[in-house]
Amino acid sequence: MPGPRDLVVVYGGPSAEHEVSCISARNVARAAARNGHTVTAIGMTYDKRWVDAQSGLADLEDHAELPSPDVLVGDDPSLELPGLGAGLPAHCVVFPILHGPFGEDGVIQGHLEALGVPYVGAGVLSSSICMDKGIAKSVLDQHGLAVAPWSLLQRASHDGTQVAAEAARLGYPLFVKPANLGSSIGVSKVKDPSELEAAVALAFEFDDVVILEQFVRGRELELALLGNEDVRVSGAGEIIASKEFYDYEDKYLLGVAKTIVPMELTDDQLAKAQALARAAFEALRVEGLARVDLFMREDDSFVVNEVNTMPGFTPISMYSMLWAAAGLPLGELVDEVIGLGIARFERRSRLRTHR
Numbered sequence: 001m002p003g004p005r006d007l008v009v010v011y012g013g014p015s016a017e018h019e020v021s022c023i024s025a026r027n028v029a030r031a032a033a034r035n036g037h038t039v040t041a042i043g044m045t046y047d048k049r050w051v052d053a054q055s056g057l058a059d060l061e062d063h064a065e066l067p068s069p070d071v072l073v074g075d076d077p078s079l080e081l082p083g084l085g086a087g088l089p090a091h092c093v094v095f096p097i098l099h100g101p102f103g104e105d106g107v108i109q110g111h112l113e114a115l116g117v118p119y120v121g122a123g124v125l126s127s128s129i130c131m132d133k134g135i136a137k138s139v140l141d142q143h144g145l146a147v148a149p150w151s152l153l154q155r156a157s158h159d160g161t162q163v164a165a166e167a168a169r170l171g172y173p174l175f176v177k178p179a180n181l182g183s184s185i186g187v188s189k190v191k192d193p194s195e196l197e198a199a200v201a202l203a204f205e206f207d208d209v210v211i212l213e214q215f216v217r218g219r220e221l222e223l224a225l226l227g228n229e230d231v232r233v234s235g236a237g238e239i240i241a242s243k244e245f246y247d248y249e250d251k252y253l254l255g256v257a258k259t260i261v262p263m264e265l266t267d268d269q270l271a272k273a274q275a276l277a278r279a280a281f282e283a284l285r286v287e288g289l290a291r292v293d294l295f296m297r298e299d300d301s302f303v304v305n306e307v308n309t310m311p312g313f314t315p316i317s318m319y320s321m322l323w324a325a326a327g328l329p330l331g332e333l334v335d336e337v338i339g340l341g342i343a344r345f346e347r348r349s350r351l352r353t354h355r
Contacts, residue, residue: 004036005338006092010084010108011053012043012069015100016185016206022065024313025097027320030060031334032095042087043069044098050081064315085115093341094119095334097313100181104310105131118345120337122309126285130307133179133211136284143283145276146303148295152179153200153210160197163212167196170214176200178207189215218297220305221263223277224322226336228287228344233274234322236294238263261321269300276302288340291319 009032011025012018029039043053043066051069073079081087088094094117096108106128112119122130129135137147151166167174167190176199178186186206188199203210220241224234240258265273277292284307291311295303311319313330323333 006089007032007037008040008042008088008092008094010042010094010096010098011066013098013102014046014048015102017099020312021097021099022068026066027313028095028097028334029057031331035331035335040089045070045073050084052079052081052087093338099310105180118342120341121288122286127309130284130309131180133177134209139283140280140304145279148216148303149214151212155204155208163200166212170212173215175213176203177211178203179209179211180207216295216303218295221273221294221296222318223273223292224319225277225281225290225292228340231278231281233278234326235262236265236270236273237261237318237322261325273302280304280307287344289337
């Protein structure tokens with residue numbers, strides 16, 4: 001575990017998960033402050049402006065989220081920063097608690113690499129691979145790991161005939177998803193051909209690449225992973241959606257979906273799930289932390305749904321709930337991921353970059 005550090009929590013961002021990031025950032029900042037870390041908050045607005053969000057840390061115990069950077073800079077334009085580097089203390093470590101595009105797709109990670117700053121979570125390559133569902137599926141498939149059959153649609157080259165043919169090949173019902181997004185935003189469950197065109201149009205509102213994915217009938221499992229070279233895997237949690245599937249509204253607004261932690265599995269089922277989650281984590285070259293989502297079919301076979309490299313840290317987020325159930329409370333979890341980020345930075349700093 002690291003000693004007290006200057007920790008910079010970066011949150012907000014341009015994605016549709018901006019509000020979720022504000023909640024996650026508050027929980028991380030509060031846990032870190034309670035552990036003695038000196039916390040700095042830097043926000044990013046929807047239009048990608050950097051904001052000094054330090055004032056948002058004043059009421060960590062009284063509010064469920066950090067104030068949106070857009071609200072802060074709207075009230076006081078002088079809080080806008082010329083760049084992320086301008087707000088970073090010397091010798092800090094960054095916790096980029098940004099969900100979705102710009103946060104989990106390697107963009108912020110590349111920026112931090114250029115600044116030479118250690119940060120929590122996966123690196124540039126693994127972040128971008130995991131964010132793109134099509135590329136991630138291809139990598140997992142090449143490693144012999146089971147994924148749901150899928151098809152890619154490109155905005156510039158797809159047509160209605162192709163879409164209909166691919167959907168018929170996969171069968172109904174099926175899912176239509178933007179390739180690069182999270183929290184089930186822009187995702188539709190399509191029951192028959194009459195719903196396909198609208199679902200594809202919705203997904204293309206969020207990305208230039210869309211996934212058609214075969215429906216997998218089974219239980220939805222989530223496992224939490226923690227580590228760099230030496231990876232630990234939690235027990236499994238189960239999501240029982242209140243709607244057709246576990247969409248954004250079900251996750252964050254309705255509050256009626258069931259989250260079971262830990263879920264009941266036989267020793268053999270759990271061992272298989274943990275082995276697959278670890279294999280997916282390693283195949284995608286993830287380090288630090290991730291939540292791996294699986295489906296378990298009725299015959300006890302497993303399918304990888306997706307790997308999230310910066311899972312939520314909200315009160316209802318499965319990642320921290322799974323580790324708490326395993327005896328690792330949030331404060332210790334935050335300390336551990338900070339330590340893993342520092343260790344990764346120090347290891348990679350020793351690599352040669354020239355002859």
